[in-house]
Amino acid sequence: MIRWNVMLRQLGVFVAIADNEGFGAAAAVLGMNQSSVSHSLASLERAVEGALVLRATPVRPTPLGEVLLPHARATLAAARAFHAAAAAHDSTGVAGTIGLAVPPTAARGLLPGLLRLWHEHLPHIGITIFEGLDEEIEQWLECGTVDAAVLIDPAPPPRGSLHLATDAYEAVVRSDHPLAGEKGIELADLLEDPLLATASGCETQVKQPHALTGLPYRPTQRIRELTTLLCMVEAGLGVGIIPSLAASMLSEALTLVPLRPRLERRLVLTGPSGRPWHPNVTAIRDVCEKDPIPLSPPARSPR
Incomplete structure (x- = not known):
């Protein structure tokens, strides 16, 4: 048991160094002195017979470290769940x-209500939020960086997962755009404007109706951050297609216009598929199942 605890501590040091890109920063996060952090990592490197990080600024994993880091995260996550x-x-x-x-978009439109619900029913459980893109989130979940995730349209839905909400994709345009105020538009109505695309949980779903209707999907710009896309739409550089949960992010100069046919996405709460769930993940899922959070993104009226 002592040897097992030592190994877990060493793995925790390795992960902390990689995440914080330095020995001093890792020591501060772990509540250890830097000498102890260096000693723990050196012991782990002797055990695996190879260097795990490059001693530079910032600190980066070696090729061996890149291979072992996901396993270290998964081991630590499993150990937390076991205890x-x-x-x-x-x-x-x-x-x-x-x-x-x-x-x-889920962090903005859905998460506040979830956190209030969990704090009310499960005040002893702390939640640390990691915000990321779809592919990042799935990787974090399976490698142990996080214990739970909100996934968009997982196929098939993971065993034990819970459907939290459904929202629709809508066109975002300037409030003075000719399409603003329409009760519904088709994708073809957007062809005269440059299409701005975002990878923030949207692009895969937006490609589908283009393929079904035979319309070309040719975004003039692909943007990682949704806030950047909205700024570009506001500047008159094009239009976008975003989830309705993002309504609260819109300025007064922007508005959403419903698409026909309606294009929806499902937001699902789940734990990892490759290892047992942490008991607290099961607990937050069960609370949501008993007391669902309604979707009520603020409406943005066209001007």
């Missing part, structure tokens, strides 16, 4: 913190 399961005596979970990954 939590051993300590749990009821269905409400145990005190502790879990990591939850969410896409940007």
Whole structure:
């Protein structure tokens, strides 16, 4: 047991150094002195017979470190879940913190209500939020960076997952655009304007109706951050297609216009598929199942 605990501590040091890109920063996060952090990593490197990080500024994993880092994360996540399961005596979970990954629009439109619900029913559970793109979130979940995630349209839905909400994709245009104020438009109506695309949990779904209707999907710009896309639309550089949950991000100069046919996405709360769930992930899922959060993004009226 002592040897196992030592190995877990060494893995935790390795992950902290990689995440914080330095020995001093890792020491601060872990509450250790820098000498102890260096000693722990050196012991782990002797055990695996190879260097795990490059001693530079910033610190980066070596090729061996890149290979072993996901396994270190998964081992630590499994160990946290093991200790939590051993300590749990009821269905409400145990005190502790879990990591939850969410896409940007869900973080903005859905997460505040979820956090209030969980704090009300499960005040002993802390939630650390990781915001990322679809592919990042799935990778974080399976490698152990996070314990739970909100996924968009997973196919098939993971076993034990919970459908949290459904929202629709809509066109975002300037409030003085000729299409603003329409009760509904078709994709073809957007062809006269440059199309701005974002990878923030949207692009895969937006490509589908283009393919079904035979319309070309040719965005003039592909933008990572949704806020940047909205600024570009506001500047008159094009139009976009975004989830209705992003309505609260719109300025007074922008408005959403419904698309025909309606294009929806499903937001699903789940734990990892490759290892047992942390008990607190099961607890937050069960609370959502008993007391669903309604979707009510602020409406943006065209001007």
